[in-house]
Amino acid sequence: MIGDSRWGIRLAHAILILGIVVVAFPLYYVFIASTHAGPDIVRPPMPLTPGGHLVENYRAAFFEGAANLGGVPVWRLLFNTAVMALGIAVGKIVISITSAYAIVFFRFPGRMVFFWIIFVTLMLPVEVRILPTYKVMVDLNLIDTYTGLILPLIASATATLLFRQFFLTIPGELVEAARIDGAGPFRFFKDILLPLSRSNIAALFVILFIYGWTQYLWPLLMTNRAEMNTIVIALRKMVSFVDHGTPWHIVMATCVLAILPPVLVVVLMQRAFVRGLVETEK
Amino acid sequence: MAEVDLKAVRKRYPNGLEAVKGVSIAIPDKALCVLVGPSGCGKSTLLRMVAGLETISEGEISIGDRMVNQVSPTDRDIAMVFQNYALYPHMKVYDNMAYGLRNRGTPRAEIDRRVREAAATLELGHLLDRRPRELSGGQRQRVAMGRAIVRQPKVFLFDEPLSNLDAKLRGQMRVEIKRLQRELGVTSLYVTHDQLEAMTLADLLVVMNAGEVEQAGDPLEIYEKPASLFVAGFIGAPPMNLVDPASAELVGPIPAGAATLGFRPEDAILDGFASEGGLKIRAILDGVEPVGAESYLHAHAPAGGARMIVRTAGRARMEPGTALEIRAPAEKLHWFDAAGRRI
Numbered sequence: 339m340i341g342d343s344r345w346g347i348r349l350a351h352a353i354l355i356l357g358i359v360v361v362a363f364p365l366y367y368v369f370i371a372s373t374h375a376g377p378d379i380v381r382p383p384m385p386l387t388p389g390g391h392l393v394e395n396y397r398a399a400f401f402e403g404a405a406n407l408g409g410v411p412v413w414r415l416l417f418n419t420a421v422m423a424l425g426i427a428v429g430k431i432v433i434s435i436t437s438a439y440a441i442v443f444f445r446f447p448g449r450m451v452f453f454w455i456i457f458v459t460l461m462l463p464v465e466v467r468i469l470p471t472y473k474v475m476v477d478l479n480l481i482d483t484y485t486g487l488i489l490p491l492i493a494s495a496t497a498t499l500l501f502r503q504f505f506l507t508i509p510g511e512l513v514e515a516a517r518i519d520g521a522g523p524f525r526f527f528k529d530i531l532l533p534l535s536r537s538n539i540a541a542l543f544v545i546l547f548i549y550g551w552t553q554y555l556w557p558l559l560m561t562n563r564a565e566m567n568t569i570v571i572a573l574r575k576m577v578s579f580v581d582h583g584t585p586w587h588i589v590m591a592t593c594v595l596a597i598l599p600p601v602l603v604v605v606l607m608q609r610a611f612v613r614g615l616v617e618t619e620k
Numbered sequence: 621m622a623e624v625d626l627k628a629v630r631k632r633y634p635n636g637l638e639a640v641k642g643v644s645i646a647i648p649d650k651a652l653c654v655l656v657g658p659s660g661c662g663k664s665t666l667l668r669m670v671a672g673l674e675t676i677s678e679g680e681i682s683i684g685d686r687m688v689n690q691v692s693p694t695d696r697d698i699a700m701v702f703q704n705y706a707l708y709p710h711m712k713v714y715d716n717m718a719y720g721l722r723n724r725g726t727p728r729a730e731i732d733r734r735v736r737e738a739a740a741t742l743e744l745g746h747l748l749d750r751r752p753r754e755l756s757g758g759q760r761q762r763v764a765m766g767r768a769i770v771r772q773p774k775v776f777l778f779d780e781p782l783s784n785l786d787a788k789l790r791g792q793m794r795v796e797i798k799r800l801q802r803e804l805g806v807t808s809l810y811v812t813h814d815q816l817e818a819m820t821l822a823d824l825l826v827v828m829n830a831g832e833v834e835q836a837g838d839p840l841e842i843y844e845k846p847a848s849l850f851v852a853g854f855i856g857a858p859p860m861n862l863v864d865p866a867s868a869e870l871v872g873p874i875p876a877g878a879a880t881l882g883f884r885p886e887d888a889i890l891d892g893f894a895s896e897g898g899l900k901i902r903a904i905l906d907g908v909e910p911v912g913a914e915s916y917l918h919a920h921a922p923a924g925g926a927r928m929i930v931r932t933a934g935r936a937r938m939e940p941g942t943a944l945e946i947r948a949p950a951e952k953l954h955w956f957d958a959a960g961r962r963i
């Protein structure tokens with residue numbers, strides 16, 4: 339076994355701890371900075387222990403927001419981002435699981451054509467089709483709306499393929515048993531397929547939620563009004579290039595608040611997430 | 621409850637392959653009909669056509685008095701037991717059995733009564749809260765049976781239900797299936813490639829080959845009077861010995877047009893005298909297979925090279941290479957013509 343000797347174990351731990359320190363220090367510093375008053379952060383040397391402004395800073399960020407952003411409170415930004423991330427995650431799952439269902443379990447003319455069309459869109463990321471998509475959104479009057487933020491990002495070839503691969507592993511006998519048991523297409527989907535896909539859906543939800551939460555380019559284009567901004571965009575706008583114009587304590591508090599929801603999602607869904615990635619037994 | 625009647629049933633796939641070439645079988649009420657044949661002979665396709673999982677290209681299938689060609693599997697009033705059991709992995713045993721009834725809108729109390737009754741019959745009572753993956757192969761098989769029983773269908777369809785079990789369990793389940801089928805009195809169609817299973821289970825045995833029925837009838841009658849070379853070689857283990865009449869010494873009349881001569885391993889005699897007439901053939905011993913109560917001697921004839929198996933009681937202590945004189949009485953000989961048909 340690797341790491342059987344005492345020194346082997348110590349060395350392994352030393353490397354791991356070093357790794358954690360390197361990864362965690364910036365996060366730690368963000369938290370520290372969010373507990374100090376604005377001027378204290380920019381004045382050298384940087385403080386490395388928590389300051390006394392924690393409650394004050396967070397309250398200011400959460401309810402009032404940064405002045406240079408028109409005072410949109412962070413709760414509003416979090417709400418916008420949550421709507422967008424949830425919309426994208428749920429929308430993608432719904433669309434991809436139903437299209438995979440159609441492609442795998444139904445014989446209809448042009449089935450393979452549709453499959454390949456979906457497959458080909460894999461090669462077209464948002465950035466490539468961003469101009470036409472933007473134009474469509476403008477024409478549909480969807481700028482500064484949640485629909486505009488969510489809709490163009492919902493179609494997902496990757497998720498469709500993932501579900502397709504999973505559906506293909508479901509034995510034909512199971513489908514036939516359900517047919518004999520009187521389960522029509524809808525019942526089969528609801529009673530058999532959905533429960534069997536549960537861990538896949540959970541894993542996908544975590545990945546897609548974070549994907550939606552960290553979207554940058556699309557919300558940047560789609561939102562003009564400050565109160566429709568997502569938190570990532572708002573953070574970017576809060577940081578002014580003239581250093582003294584940036585309320586760093588508020589920025590840092592906002593950062594911590596922005597990190598929390600995805601972390602929560604991962605922690606709460608960790609078990610289902612891991613099972614979805616590694617489970618082969620059915 | 622229901623007869624099952626197949627009239628000139630054909631299955632042609634879009635690519636032109638003909639899997640079933642005009643099969644007619646009439647299964648009487650409450651009978652257990654076994655379809656047996658090598659893989660690819662169309663037996664499973666035929667079963668799936670009765671189930672409604674495959675369309676019927678030509679011919680008619682009726683269950684009871686109703687022609688079911690256009691009826692969906694759900695409405696055919698059948699229940700099927702699959703080779704891999706096809707249990708719903710995420711449902712408990714209870715729900716696995718209840719699912720079909722729920723879809724039909726059976727009242728809750730009635731479902732509960734039927735499931736518990738079936739579970740008691742199959743000794744599954746203590747497993748109702750388990751999931752399929754927590755069960756052994758034999759238990760899963762029972763759940764699959766239970767799912768079929770609770771439906772109280774007109775016809776049971778079995779698609780090689782025992783082929784995933786080990787030999788001992790298979791023997792037990794075979795007896796159990798037979799007992800259940802008798803008790804419930806449900807007409808059944810059973811597909812297998814195992815001729816032993818076929819012989820022991822069948823009320824009506826149908827031997828299929830290349831999409832056609834080779835012979836249908838009582839299993840022992842088929843064993844005693846195989847209608848063709850194919851049936852002779854397929855039914856019975858070890859299979860019938862087939863030799864060229866020219867390579868043997870024969871006493872008595874040879875039927876006109878005889879091209880092949882067959883005799884069962886248990887009808888062969890090594891020492892002593894065969895009755896008046898019959899066959900005598902010289903052979904060299906290749907090896908002995910002791911099975912316990914009996915031994916199988918594998919031998920080949922130096923003239924013509926035909927391979928033969930002789931069953932002897934007890935243990936045979938013989939060295940390979942020993943010269944044998946195999947005899948068989950005249951009344952135990954089977955004659956086949958050049959086309960492989962029985963004479």
